[in-house]
Amino acid sequence: MTYESLTKGGLVKMFKAQTYKKHVIKNIEIIGQRKLVILDDVNGGNAEILKKALAQLKKKGVRVPEVAFCATNDERDLVKGDDSIRSITELQGKSKAYYVLVAASFDDLEVKLKGLEGKLGSAKLLAQRLEQYGYTNRDYCLMNEPAGLLGAYMKMKNSMYKVSEKSEQKKLGKLVRSTEAQMNSYKDKFAGQRCFILGYKKGVVLEELNVMLEERCIAYNGICSYFTKTPLRPSQYLLTDNEHYQGNGKYIDQLECFVASNVKVFEDKFAKRPTYINMMGDGIIPQLPSFASTQSSEALRRIDDLYAALQLAIHQGFTEIYLYCFDGIYDAQLTPYDEALLKEDGSYDYPEQAKTLLKNVKTYAASAGISIYDMSNVPGLDMFEKKSFADVDFTTTKVLSKI
Secondary structure (H helix, E strand, C coil): CCHHHHCHHHHHHHHHHHHHHHHHHHHHHHHCCCEEEEECCCCCCHHHHHHHHHHHHHHCCCCCCCEEEEEECEHHHCCCCCCCEEEHHHHCCCCCCEEEEECCCCCHHHHHHCCCCCCCCCHHHHHHHHHHCCCCCCCEEECCCCCHHHHHHHHHHHHHHHHHHHHHHHHHHHHHHHCHHHHHCCCCCCCCCEEEEECCCECCCHHHHHHHHHCCEEEEHHHHHHCCCCCCCCCEEEECCHHHCCCCHHHHCCCEEEEECCCCCCHHHCCCCCEEECCCCCCCCCCCCCCHHHHCCHHHHCCHHHHHHHHHHHHCCCCEEEEECCECCCCCEECCCCCEECCCCCCCCCCHHHHHHHHHHHHHHHHCCCEEEECCCCHHHCCCEECCHHHCCCCCCCCCCCC
């Protein structure tokens, strides 16, 4: 099922508009003289339906207050010079001036089909943040809370979707089981050795990649962008996003690969059959949180590839694991309420959720006699011992270097 099939014939939009009108009429006395603020994910699409519903109510003589502005909890969506969309932070302490219509998706099915699962814009989290800002349930309304025909329709679609989702999960699970023996063959394969897990967003130095040419390296997704600039090819490659497979298949199918089971590849072109991982299921290390848990928020989804690579390295018995260039993972300050707030200096730490997950890895690794070192330049990885590139001894493996 897709979001297009969910809204086929405009039924959902029509039911939403009816629900929105009911919510507004029900709360018109509570709203009083306060102006309205529509709080929605900028790309969610519900704000436009709500605006039309408000306009229709006005035409029918309902005394609906004016919309002061639309608000978002993702400041990355703000457009300079456009005052019609503002940050959620502007609502703090202003419940007497504004009544907030929370238009973000309420139903889990809609959230998932829109691709917003684990991202910003959860109606329930937005409500929690408003309450932190001094709002009560008389100061805001969750506009998409299912009611009447909308509730009945979404209940029916949820039932249908659960059947198709179970079928899809069964299919993906079968794919993972087909290479289970292959995954098991990696257990402690490199016991006592060291490896480097390579990031690719910020801080990468080509000369340093060349120095690691003969090292065991685990890399993922966008590292392919460096393949025209360096002879380095990772010993193992993790593919979790189909976007990175497009145009890079000629590189990827020659590598030893671990592929997320929901990513479609041309398996017959691979030099060695890829090993499949269920990124929506359990992890490789049973004692650590599941991969599925990292899909619950934007904060954790940003490091799910790093987390998977760490589990792979631990599974294979590496006792020294170096993290190279994991700067630039976060482009905003992510709060526990899934807000993305921008800072003037543009420097962003790893959020607490991410730090907690990585501390779990550190604790488990230490108990297994594994040392993890961070070669990045971000404070968010301070749970691991810091080592600069110059601190690492490459004398036995160095092939190319200008350093």
